[in-house]
Amino acid sequence: MQHRFIFKQYSYNYIIMYRELLMGTDSVSKIRINDLLNKMTIEEKIGQLCLVNTTGGSHLEALKNNLKDGKIGAILNEVNPDVINELQYIAVKESRLGIPLLIGRDVIHGFKTIFPIPLGQAASWNPDIVYEGARISAIEAASQGINWTFAPMLDIGRDPRWGRVAETLGEDTYLISVLGAAMVSGFQGTKLNRKDRIASCAKHFAGYGASESGRDYNTTNIPENELRNTHLPPFKAALNAGAATVMTSFSDLDGVPASANEFLLKQVLRKEWKFDGFVVSDWESIKQLSTHGLTPNDKESAFEAANAGLDMEMASQTYSEHLFALINESRISMQQLDTMVSNILGIKFRLGLFELPYTNPPDFPELVNENHLAAAKEAAIQSAVLLKNENNVLPIVKESVKTIAVIGPLADDGYEQLGTWVFDADERHSQTPLNAIKEISGEDVHVNYVRAMESTRSKSSQFFSDAIDAANNSDIVVLFLGEESILSGEAHCRADIGLPGNQVELIKQISATGKPIILVLMAGRALALENIVNDVDAILYAWHPGTMAGPAIADLLFGKVSPSGKLPVTFPRVTGQVPIYYSQKNTGKPVTPETYMHIDDIQPRMHQVSVGNTSYHLDTHYTPLFPFGFGLSYTEFNYSHLVLDKNEIHLGETINISAEIFNKGCWDAMETVQLYIRDVSASVTRPVKELKGFKKISLAPGETKVVSFQIHTDDLSFHNRKMQRVTEPGKFIVWIGSSSNAELQSEFEMI
Numbered sequence: 001m002q003h004r005f006i007f008k009q010y011s012y013n014y015i016i017m018y019r020e021l022l023m024g025t026d027s028v029s030k031i032r033i034n035d036l037l038n039k040m041t042i043e044e045k046i047g048q049l050c051l052v053n054t055t056g057g058s059h060l061e062a063l064k065n066n067l068k069d070g071k072i073g074a075i076l077n078e079v080n081p082d083v084i085n086e087l088q089y090i091a092v093k094e095s096r097l098g099i100p101l102l103i104g105r106d107v108i109h110g111f112k113t114i115f116p117i118p119l120g121q122a123a124s125w126n127p128d129i130v131y132e133g134a135r136i137s138a139i140e141a142a143s144q145g146i147n148w149t150f151a152p153m154l155d156i157g158r159d160p161r162w163g164r165v166a167e168t169l170g171e172d173t174y175l176i177s178v179l180g181a182a183m184v185s186g187f188q189g190t191k192l193n194r195k196d197r198i199a200s201c202a203k204h205f206a207g208y209g210a211s212e213s214g215r216d217y218n219t220t221n222i223p224e225n226e227l228r229n230t231h232l233p234p235f236k237a238a239l240n241a242g243a244a245t246v247m248t249s250f251s252d253l254d255g256v257p258a259s260a261n262e263f264l265l266k267q268v269l270r271k272e273w274k275f276d277g278f279v280v281s282d283w284e285s286i287k288q289l290s291t292h293g294l295t296p297n298d299k300e301s302a303f304e305a306a307n308a309g310l311d312m313e314m315a316s317q318t319y320s321e322h323l324f325a326l327i328n329e330s331r332i333s334m335q336q337l338d339t340m341v342s343n344i345l346g347i348k349f350r351l352g353l354f355e356l357p358y359t360n361p362p363d364f365p366e367l368v369n370e371n372h373l374a375a376a377k378e379a380a381i382q383s384a385v386l387l388k389n390e391n392n393v394l395p396i397v398k399e400s401v402k403t404i405a406v407i408g409p410l411a412d413d414g415y416e417q418l419g420t421w422v423f424d425a426d427e428r429h430s431q432t433p434l435n436a437i438k439e440i441s442g443e444d445v446h447v448n449y450v451r452a453m454e455s456t457r458s459k460s461s462q463f464f465s466d467a468i469d470a471a472n473n474s475d476i477v478v479l480f481l482g483e484e485s486i487l488s489g490e491a492h493c494r495a496d497i498g499l500p501g502n503q504v505e506l507i508k509q510i511s512a513t514g515k516p517i518i519l520v521l522m523a524g525r526a527l528a529l530e531n532i533v534n535d536v537d538a539i540l541y542a543w544h545p546g547t548m549a550g551p552a553i554a555d556l557l558f559g560k561v562s563p564s565g566k567l568p569v570t571f572p573r574v575t576g577q578v579p580i581y582y583s584q585k586n587t588g589k590p591v592t593p594e595t596y597m598h599i600d601d602i603q604p605r606m607h608q609v610s611v612g613n614t615s616y617h618l619d620t621h622y623t624p625l626f627p628f629g630f631g632l633s634y635t636e637f638n639y640s641h642l643v644l645d646k647n648e649i650h651l652g653e654t655i656n657i658s659a660e661i662f663n664k665g666c667w668d669a670m671e672t673v674q675l676y677i678r679d680v681s682a683s684v685t686r687p688v689k690e691l692k693g694f695k696k697i698s699l700a701p702g703e704t705k706v707v708s709f710q711i712h713t714d715d716l717s718f719h720n721r722k723m724q725r726v727t728e729p730g731k732f733i734v735w736i737g738s739s740s741n742a743e744l745q746s747e748f749e750m751i
């Protein structure tokens with residue numbers, strides 16, 4: 001019989017008040033942890049290390065028995081609050097020691113209210129947007145009994161062939177660090193002390209984004225210097241923000257998979273960073289150690305992972321099947337086991353689960369309520385990036401059009417607009433661009449809609465004639481193209497990141513009508529667009545915008561608000577340019593306009609050394625199609641007066657760098673002012689520039705603001721050949737501007 005659990009109605013305020021009391025319980029919880037450890041059997045200790053997937057049905061009965069026996073410490077993928085409360089009740093009331101469960105779920109960019117994919121949120125360059133999205137996601141997930149999410153993903157996203165670039169916060173270490181910390185704070189609050197906050201998980205530790213050829217789960221070889229200067233800082237920033245847990249990556253890092261990598265898990269995470277939460281594997285990534293070829297069998301995999309400092313095993317059972325023997329053989333010590341269990345119990349205490357293990361949904365705000373939808377819409381608005389706007393096609397002026405053709409498979413698809421990793425979303429909540437455009441158009445403007453393609457991968461041109469007719473009978477065309485959601489995300493990598501299916505042909509045929517064309521692109525990655533960029537008048541890159549895609553895009557198209565997004569990744573012209581990112585090294589032979597010669601310009605039988613000779617591809621221009629940090633507005637911003645308050649600084653000092661930004665247009669608009677710095681020469685080569693600060697500001701028409709950045713010499717530090725974090729004397733070049741192509745330039749010397 002399904003238990004119906006009637007819990008005493010915890011008032012929402014009572015829950016909050018009681019949790020506030022838990023804040024200063026670290027010392028108390030340490031005493032309680034030791035008390036539990038002294039009572040626990042080895043089997044019960046091993047049980048705490050097991051994160052079990054709940055697939056429901058008969059599996060659930062077996063799971064309940066294991067709960068009673070104390071063989072499970074956490075579950076993932078159960079989202080029914082009654083079932084969660086029931087399982088918690090068994091753990092708390094029917095097991096010998098009553099240790100509550102962690103309830104994990106991938107709440108990556110929303111639970112029921114879906115926000116833009118993380119790569120889209122990153123395009124907002126707004127920590128407040130990211131914070132609010134995580135906070136609302138936590139409220140909705142916690143209301144159902146979830147107390148742990150597997151986010152933020154902090155991997156560096158520099159290869160758009162990789163499907164998981166959709167889940168990253170972009171290509172840049174600094175941007176990811178700032179936004180990742182904001183996401184942690186949104187999920188957790190200050191100290192996990194509220195029932196509507198959930199534990200975060202900094203993943204995938206570490207270097208996963210460097211998977212060779214952008215193929216998921218592939219090998220990564222990252223020199224320690226590059227690992228420390230590029231890949232690790234976002235994780236450190238997340239831990240500084242209080243991230244409760246860390247998840248290891250699937251990937252092999254320099255020959256030692258992350259799930260058995262003692263350097264990562266002990267040297268960096270514990271010894272250097274003093275991390276006091278717990279480490280969880282990725283899905284069966286401990287069992288996969290033998291597949292990698294690191295171990296001969298599951299028992300050795302369990303040994304390698306436990307010995308490296310991996311506390312909790314997700315989905316596979318090598319710990320539950322082999323740790324007991326490893327302890328009996330003294331290969332894993334009781335002290336090691338107690339440390340693993342203590343790390344996990346510590347988070348359970350910090351979450352206050354021993355006092356308040358259950359949830360009561362009526363005590364929480366309604367799912368997908370108006371406030372949550374409004375926040376999702378604002379996030380989608382601020383995430384969209386205006387990449388092109390010629391002939392003033394945008395914004396659409398209602399009074400000047402009679403008919404709008406809306407064409408494409410992503411104009412009216414409430415599921416595809418949500419993007420990857422949306423297990424708990426309900427597309428019935430989605431508001432699509434087509435409906436929103438119709439609503440804004442009202443009676444004044446007729447909307448001609450043609451889907452034209454069954455999906456973004458369709459190779460058929462069967463319905464193109466309908467689309468062309470619609471275009472010919474309209475004043476303006478809005479195309480909704482890109483990638484359906486399944487084409488990005490885990491294990492969904494593409495060797496060619498052009499527009500899928502027959503979309504290019506559709507664009508060419510619509511372009512041939514001569515009508516003004518606005519291309520709205522939804523995608524989970526940067527797409528290679530050089531082959532169509534000149535066939536349209538405007539491009540609005542919306543990523544996968546989530547539940548409120550429609551109202552957000554419609555407000556932008558009709559000028560209710562100006563676009564303000566900036567690219568968090570570099571857009572290549574063609575796939576062959578990948579990886580291409582702004583913070584590259586200079587090389588010994590950097591390309592210049594003088595040394596660049598395109599393949600088509602090479603004269604027959606030119607002498608071998610007369611062409612190229614610098615770092616570029618003959619068959620494409622050496623610049624990206626759109627640079628990191630780029631994004632247009634409906635207004636124009638003028639940057640001037642770059643001022644440094646000193647030209648020389650000593651180690652330990654701070655320099656103030658400012659510039660004036662003037663809104664020369666007639667639009668209220670937001671602009672992300674970006675600060676880049678180059679360390680011109682150092683004991684290891686440094687990038688040609690690095691983002692060191694950004695501020696998103698609002699400017700009224702005609703308004704000027706001075707934006708200032710304070711840079712401490714620590715902000716200029718890097719890991720040298722000896723892996724020491726240092727700032728070295730020398731010349732630094734400074735830029736402030738609206739993208740990584742910033743032109744306002746100055747310099748200073750550290751002496």
Ligand code: GLC
Binds near residue numbers: 150203282
């Ligand atoms: C997956 C992902 C990881 C996710 C986990 C649980 O394979 O790599 O990011 O959190 O399994 O779903």
